[in-house]
Amino acid sequence: MAVRSPSAVPLDSRTLLVVHPPQGVEERLRRAMDPLRSIRGFLSAAVTRRDGLVIHHTFKNTREAAGLSAMAAAMLGAARATGVELGKGALRYSIIHFTDGILLIQDAGPEAILACLMELETNLGFALSRMSRASQEIRESLDQI
Secondary structure (H helix, E strand, O other): EOOOOOOOOOOOOOOEEEEEEOOOHHHHHHHHHHHHHHOOOEEEEEEEOOOOEEEEEEEOOOHHHHHHHHHHHHHHHHHHHHHOOOOOOOOOEEEEEEEOOEEEEEEEOOOOOEEEEEEEOOOOHHHHHEEEEEEEEOHHHOOOO
């Protein structure tokens, strides 16, 4: 996956770095994420690297996707470390329930994360089922790189 060259653009706290998957992979990622849109209460989703860089998203703008991706990567990393420390095994998914919405986060391969933002009335069982299928398709798409 290509990242915009840091030497091409001076970096500061407002610079967005977006990972661009190879041609064809982006279309497979879009197809993998399309079924998520049919979940009642779906707001948006992002596929991110474990370091928080955006790979693909459904947000209206990249800045929102970048914020979610960075936070989702940090939260999943902390949850993963907690599971190891407590001897509870590998992390399957994370649910963060806010006053005005729900964030679902799941691994999508060894180097990727899928994060979905949902409304409160979302059926979590259905959403997690759809998300697991999407994560597997994302994993398979990124394994081909």
